[in-house]
Amino acid sequence: MASAVGILTAAGTYLILRLRTFPVIVGLALLSYAVNIFIFASGRLAVALPPVLSTQAEGYTDPLTQALVLTAIVISFGMTAVIVMLALGAFLETGSDRIDTDDDDEGAR
Template sequence: MEALFASAVGVLTAAGIFLILRRRTFPVILGLSLLTYAVNAFLFATGRLALNAPPVLNKYKEVAYTDPLPQALVLTAIVISFGMTAVIVMIALSAYLSSKTDHIDLPLAEEAGEDE
């Protein structure tokens, strides 16, 4: 189960980085979201991957338990990432409305008229 979970985090990270390197704003926003999901899954996995285990230690039974701190961190990270995604979408929307395109163009030195 750990290998499947680790490969899923790796695929999410790779897809997120691939989309961030695109030249349009919408794939960049999707890539940031995928990276956020990968980090959240990684944080969740730090609390031990155990099936049907309680998040607290029971003093009457010797059973495995999962750490509740990473779960709380993931919930906080989900809220923060939702807010940051909304901010990024609004910045991209304002850039689109001002330039009428969502293409990210970085002018080259010869196109901008600058001499090296």
């Protein structure tokens, strides 16, 4: 689990530093997946145990981490949709999906 979180974080960080909007969006998605796996793994991974404490079960799975991951999935989906719409609007306005600002600085002088 730790190596999966590390690889997803490294790949997401690398993609966020690109100069095109699509790799930035994919990088943000990879970072959100890494955070979701980290939160889920921090809740003591248990197989075939109920998420609530009952009298018949020997143990239970922590339901708080499952709720946090479910909430994070919904929020990351909404965030991705907003970023895609912003990137699409910028592409339609400028005709390019580059996100560098060097040209804007030179025109202001």
